[in-house]
Structures are given as structure tokens and as C-alpha cells.
Amino acid sequence: MIAAVSGRVDSVNATSFEQELSKAMEGGSSRLVVDCGELSYISSAGLRILLLAVKKTRAQGGGVALCQVQDHVREVLEVSGFTRIMTVRDTVEQAIDSF
Amino acid sequence: MDGPLGFDVGMDEHEPRRVVEVFERFATANGVSDLVVQRFCLALDEILTNVISYGFEKVPEEPRIRVDFGLGDELLEVRIEDNGRSFNPLADAPLPDFTLPVDERPIGGLGIHLAKNLVHDISYRRDKKRNCLTLTQPLQGATGDPNP
Numbered sequence: 001m002i003a004a005v006s007g008r009v010d011s012v013n014a015t016s017f018e019q020e021l022s023k024a025m026e027g028g029s030s031r032l033v034v035d036c037g038e039l040s041y042i043s044s045a046g047l048r049i050l051l052l053a054v055k056k057t058r059a060q061g062g063g064v065a066l067c068q069v070q071d072h073v074r075e076v077l078e079v080s081g082f083t084r085i086m087t088v089r090d091t092v093e094q095a096i097d098s099f
Numbered sequence: 100m101d102g103p104l105g106f107d108v109g110m111d112e113h114e115p116r117r118v119v120e121v122f123e124r125f126a127t128a129n130g131v132s133d134l135v136v137q138r139f140c141l142a143l144d145e146i147l148t149n150v151i152s153y154g155f156e157k158v159p160e161e162p163r164i165r166v167d168f169g170l171g172d173e174l175l176e177v178r179i180e181d182n183g184r185s186f187n188p189l190a191d192a193p194l195p196d197f198t199l200p201v202d203e204r205p206i207g208g209l210g211i212h213l214a215k216n217l218v219h220d221i222s223y224r225r226d227k228k229r230n231c232l233t234l235t236q237p238l239q240g241a242t243g244d245p246n247p
Contacts, residue, residue, distance in 0.1 A: 008116075010115070010116055010119075010144060011112060011115065011116075011144075011148050012112060012113055012116050041137070041140070041141070043141060043144050043145060043148070043210070043213075044145055044207070044209040044210035044213060045148070045210075047209055048206050048207060048209075051201075051204060051206060052206065054201055055201055055202055055204075058201055058202070059202070071134075072133075072134070072137040072138075075138075075217070076141065076213065076217075079212070079213055079216045079217060080195075080209050080212070080213060081195065081197030084197060085201050085204070
């Protein structure tokens, strides 16, 4: 399953981000690719949702792979230790191939 | 160059985003690099969200939160003051454990860690029943590691 996220994800809209990701995972796929090409900002409220998605998909034998991550967002992922628990690739194709 | 800018912040979950947007305009208009702007925006967002969400639990006083931005030729400074319960994020916030397996990782607790690690320097003092946090960033050579 491929989902795309854009703009800002912070405490104001983290709940709708969570709902959208849940919807994307409803199809039953435990492998989730999140295209972050248009994601300009993510705070810990958004990271929390990504962590929930990792827990959920891993419990089903899958995982989460991010791609096209902008530099600032990548720095946030690294400082948070998230690059240890999810794959980060340059392109959508590479993210899909990472599973 | 704009002078210092300061204002009160309300107890509303939308306030951190408003403050971040004001800061972004202020810093960008004054030529602060995009990297530093982004790091400070996140730190401001995390600290204010924390204060608004938890800082006034069981505190009888009327909440008062204030932010001030200051910018000189060589230093960017952001001050955040609140009259909530005593909380020193540098000492009181638990350190996240990144060695834990995914299913044992706690869902929260990353916000203060991010703020501490993305801003060059943060200092804390408790003064007249207020928490006073000061975030600073030298503006020359402000790229790369925020904590060289």
C-alpha cells in the first residue's frame, strides 16, 4: 500500500493523519510505503502516528518504508531514532523494493 | 532588521502552530537560514505543546505563557516563559531509549528530546514561580550539527 503525505503534520492535524493512514492500511496490506515528497514538517505528534503504524504493520509481519524525505524531516527522523525502525529510501520504487 | 517581538500565548492546542508561523515569518524576513528556522520551529512547537498540555495540571494560577524573539547580528534568541508547575526539560524529561525493540517503544516522550537536540543551546531557570527557557543559536556558520 502506498500513501502520500503533504504539508505539515503537527498536534493540530495528527489525528486526521492517523485516520488517513489507518484507512490506507484497511486493505489488509502490512507493507506500507509513505511518500513524503510533499511533507515539509513533522513534529513528535506526527512521529507518534508513524510509530503506531510501524507497530501495527510489524505485528502482521510487514513494516513501514518512507521515501522522498526532505532534509529537515530526515533530520527529525534521525534524531528521534526512527531511521532504526523504518526504512528510508530515495524513491517510491526503492521503498517498494525494500520489502 | 526587525526589532524584538514578544506576545502572549493562549491555552489552546492551535497556539503552537500560530506561534511557529509568526516565528517563521520573523526569522525568514531577517535572513535566518532555512535550516535554523526549521529547527527552531520544531523546538518551539514541542515546548509550547508540552506546556499547554501538561504545564498547568493542578496549578491554581491563571495560565500565562509568553514568547519573545530576539535577533542580533550574531545571535538568534527565543525565550519561552510560563507560570505553570516547575518543569526543567533539560533535567526532568526522561531520555528516550532507542535500543528498545519497536513493540516496547513508548508512543510519547520524543518532543522534548527533539527540542534539546535540534537547538544549539537551551538554558533553563525557575524565576518568580515561572519557568524560563532560552533557546539560542549563533548565526554565523549555523549549518550542520546544532551541537558541535
